[in-house]
Amino acid sequence: MIIAPTENILQILVVLVLATAAIIITKRDIRSLIKTYALQSLLLAVMALVLFVVTGSLTLLCLAAIILVSKVWIIPLFMGQVYKKLNIKRDTQFHFLSPITALFVSIFIILFVYLSFSTLLSELSRFNPNLFFLGATVGVSILFMGMIVIFSRKQTLTNIVGYLTMENGVVLFSLSLTELPLLIEFLIILDLIMLTLIATILAFGIDSTIEEFHAQLNPFAYSKDGKSQKTLEDER
Amino acid sequence: MDTPTLVLAIYALIAVVVLAATVLSKSHRIMNTLAVGLSASYITLTLYALLSVDLPAYGLVSNYFLIDHLSIYEILIAAILFLFAAVYAREYVESSIETNEMNRSNLKLFYVAFNLLLITIVYAFLADSLALFWILAELTTAFSAVLIVTLNAPKNIVATLKYIFITSTCMLFAFIGLILIFTLTQNNLGVGTLNWSILMTIANTLSPAIMFAAFIFTFVGFAAKSGIVPFHAWLPSAHSKAPAPVSAILSGAITSVGIYGIIRIYAVASQTSELPKISWFLVSFGLLSMAVAALSMLNQVNLKKLIGYSTVENMGFLLVGLGLGTTTAIFWMLFYILAHAFTKASLFFSAGILHHQFQSVRLARIKNAFKLQPFASWGLIVGVTAMTGVPLFAIFLPKFSLLIESAVVSPVLLLGLLVIFLLVAAAFGIFMVRLFSHSEKAYDSDLKPFRAGWNMKIPIVVLIAVVFILGVVFPEQLTDFLNAIVLELGVK
Numbered sequence: 001m002i003i004a005p006t007e008n009i010l011q012i013l014v015v016l017v018l019a020t021a022a023i024i025i026t027k028r029d030i031r032s033l034i035k036t037y038a039l040q041s042l043l044l045a046v047m048a049l050v051l052f053v054v055t056g057s058l059t060l061l062c063l064a065a066i067i068l069v070s071k072v073w074i075i076p077l078f079m080g081q082v083y084k085k086l087n088i089k090r091d092t093q094f095h096f097l098s099p100i101t102a103l104f105v106s107i108f109i110i111l112f113v114y115l116s117f118s119t120l121l122s123e124l125s126r127f128n129p130n131l132f133f134l135g136a137t138v139g140v141s142i143l144f145m146g147m148i149v150i151f152s153r154k155q156t157l158t159n160i161v162g163y164l165t166m167e168n169g170v171v172l173f174s175l176s177l178t179e180l181p182l183l184i185e186f187l188i189i190l191d192l193i194m195l196t197l198i199a200t201i202l203a204f205g206i207d208s209t210i211e212e213f214h215a216q217l218n219p220f221a222y223s224k225d226g227k228s229q230k231t232l233e234d235e236r
Numbered sequence: 237m238d239t240p241t242l243v244l245a246i247y248a249l250i251a252v253v254v255l256a257a258t259v260l261s262k263s264h265r266i267m268n269t270l271a272v273g274l275s276a277s278y279i280t281l282t283l284y285a286l287l288s289v290d291l292p293a294y295g296l297v298s299n300y301f302l303i304d305h306l307s308i309y310e311i312l313i314a315a316i317l318f319l320f321a322a323v324y325a326r327e328y329v330e331s332s333i334e335t336n337e338m339n340r341s342n343l344k345l346f347y348v349a350f351n352l353l354l355i356t357i358v359y360a361f362l363a364d365s366l367a368l369f370w371i372l373a374e375l376t377t378a379f380s381a382v383l384i385v386t387l388n389a390p391k392n393i394v395a396t397l398k399y400i401f402i403t404s405t406c407m408l409f410a411f412i413g414l415i416l417i418f419t420l421t422q423n424n425l426g427v428g429t430l431n432w433s434i435l436m437t438i439a440n441t442l443s444p445a446i447m448f449a450a451f452i453f454t455f456v457g458f459a460a461k462s463g464i465v466p467f468h469a470w471l472p473s474a475h476s477k478a479p480a481p482v483s484a485i486l487s488g489a490i491t492s493v494g495i496y497g498i499i500r501i502y503a504v505a506s507q508t509s510e511l512p513k514i515s516w517f518l519v520s521f522g523l524l525s526m527a528v529a530a531l532s533m534l535n536q537v538n539l540k541k542l543i544g545y546s547t548v549e550n551m552g553f554l555l556v557g558l559g560l561g562t563t564t565a566i567f568w569m570l571f572y573i574l575a576h577a578f579t580k581a582s583l584f585f586s587a588g589i590l591h592h593q594f595q596s597v598r599l600a601r602i603k604n605a606f607k608l609q610p611f612a613s614w615g616l617i618v619g620v621t622a623m624t625g626v627p628l629f630a631i632f633l634p635k636f637s638l639l640i641e642s643a644v645v646s647p648v649l650l651l652g653l654l655v656i657f658l659l660v661a662a663a664f665g666i667f668m669v670r671l672f673s674h675s676e677k678a679y680d681s682d683l684k685p686f687r688a689g690w691n692m693k694i695p696i697v698v699l700i701a702v703v704f705i706l707g708v709v710f711p712e713q714l715t716d717f718l719n720a721i722v723l724e725l726g727v728k
Contacts, residue, residue, distance in 0.1 A: 120446060173415060187371075201396060
């Protein structure tokens, strides 16, 4: 059982994680998106540490360490390098949803998840029910919020941040629900593989030259010989 | 070591040897022979496992792996597809390099990813722990994405990114589902487990409501892998941009990984009292996929996209079959996986020859196909005929039997399915007419016929022959084998 002050700390952490997700939905500047993501991961690592102090389970300590190394340090660093290489500062194009609408949609998502979980999960509980519900609800809500980022933004870098946010949602969900032996760690490592793959494809296009790919990234740009990207594609 | 563990170890041993040799080899010929050797040896080993292992063997290697009839069936289908794709790839990839579609420096990457993909698929089918299955399924996305992006075009990059984002995003939902199942078992047993074989034994004690929720979450992930509407957006573009042998694998083996995951979770969830809800859920998603795919096919101008949408339609039909849920329905649905994979591969192989002839598979670019590529044209026509479910081909029997099963449930369902099949047949028919009818007026005399060698032709001939033979004679051994799968899945 978790004692009261720790429970408060954990609740505050969960709410802060939710706040970072809201920032990720609305931010346009890619560099601050990456920083917000690192902050969100740091909050999760602190959560895992607090839970470790309470329960004494070594898996949690291990998880906190992995989150710190990969999600707070390596991934943001790597993303920062790709960002520099691609030379895109801001992601200003949106599909379907503007940031403000997206924020409203997420509020409804949180309500929906809360309502469906409060009936569904009443049979299961490991911790103090309040914390358990809060963590599970926020975790799945962040999953959906990350998905909104993926579908409403055009830049692949922003999409990657969206994907990583979703994955943080999964980590939060599993942290509040149960201890999965080794599983979450695998998920994170797998994530690193996927991320490296996407970024390599994105930054170097494996074969297509950087110029060619920049034209692709920006559909309205014109290539060197004055042809629009569309005509280039038609020729191909 | 007992036999099942030994078999698992030999799979790994072959994998390591072939991968190392591929990395070290210098010529395309050797790399291709290694890929052919890998799939051929996997087929042999799987057949050996079928004969020598006492099936089903659960909980192997500290509960991570299993060998049962379903996994052997799926591995055989995948390995045979890879065998044909590898034979076909030798010439296809060589021509792609000559036409500057692919860089020679990417050749090694292509074959390493090709072999790794088969290895991960095989181990995914052998996974007892659903978490392990999830991880391996996610890795198949990564390796197949590499295969698509080895071609030299920005459009491939876009298609690949779309593929990775949609499937990985949805697979995270599947992970939530797995966590739910794990917590549920922890609640019931004290120790959490994700082992399919254990889940099957305790399935009827699990809470139906949470199991249903977990089923929906996992369904989202695996449905994205198999291209079910509304998670299908990646499939047509990835299938049309990938090299033809890779398209065949994507359509037959990668989508099978998704369907396999759905089947496994269904087997557990169907033991609970939520079975009727799950059945309706599957049937409606299946029907939706079929309808959307059929309508998208009608106005298609790209041959490989047309075939890709047909895959979406067929995956939808598989879901309908699973949703019907009777022993007969599951039996024919399992056979349909095989029939579809082989027929679809032959179609993609024929389309690949046309692609090398015209450097495109769009209607506007394909002219005078019959004169330039009589073999591929006939391959396409026979393949399409088989695909629409004409009698004497393998797809006819399962389609017909599933239709009868659906009529038992509701005549409206039968009517819906018939209308969709009609639309699909019409879409294929219209496309074929448009493809082959404008030959004379725009004959490009400069175009030299692309000479497809036996490596490209034999796979098409053999696949169509197999599909034809399976449509005419249904071997008794196969009946017993499929019945064994149905029994192991606990279908009542």
